[in-house]
Each structure stands twice: as C-alpha cells, then as structure tokens.
Amino acid sequence: MGGSYFHYCFPVAEPTVADVDALVGPATPHFAYQLRARVRELVQDLDEDHPVRRYAEEKIELLDRLGYASSKAEEGGREPRSRLGWNELPSSAPADSPLPRR
Numbered sequence: 300m301g302g303s304y305f306h307y308c309f310p311v312a313e314p315t316v317a318d319v320d321a322l323v324g325p326a327t328p329h330f331a332y333q334l335r336a337r338v339r340e341l342v343q344d345l346d347e348d349h350p351v352r353r354y355a356e357e358k359i360e361l362l363d364r365l366g367y368a369s370s371k372a373e374e375g376g377r378e379p380r381s382r383l384g385w386n387e388l389p390s391s392a393p394a395d396s397p398l399p400r401r
Contacts, residue, residue, distance in 0.1 A: 335362035
C-alpha cells in the first residue's frame, strides 16, 4: 500500500488510538464523511490486524452511521420516540440508530 506524498516526504510516527480519537471526537453529521476519509488515510499503511487499524475501522463505521444521523448522541438522555411531534423530526436519529438509507 502506498502512503500519501506527505508521509513519503515527512516521516511521521505510527498512528495511535489517540490520533484516531482526535479526528473522530468532534465529528458532526455534516463532516462525517470527510473525517471518515481522513481516518482511513491515517491508518492505511497499518496491517489489517494492527490494533489501531481495527479500532479505526470501528470508528469509520461510526462515522458512516453518523452521516445518516443528526448526532453521535453518546452521552445524556434521549427524547422518547413517543414524544408529541417526534415522527415529524426526521433529523432526530442518533448515530447508533441512523435513518434508513434511501
């Protein structure tokens, strides 16, 4: 696998879980796919069974789901789906339960 031009010209340390978290942490639905691409690029030169690569793949899946959601909604309470008007808010889907793909 080939690395990016940057990696060839400027050797960088092996990616870490913290590097992956730094990219994924501030993710929003609007930027989920751009961040997913950056995470992929970050770990592309690691072996498929490398622990950081496996961790990154989990986060890539989260970012993919986030692209169809309205928030990561990892913390805090959630509004019940029985709340009046809930069915009129299609953007209310969290990343762990995104809207169906069309």
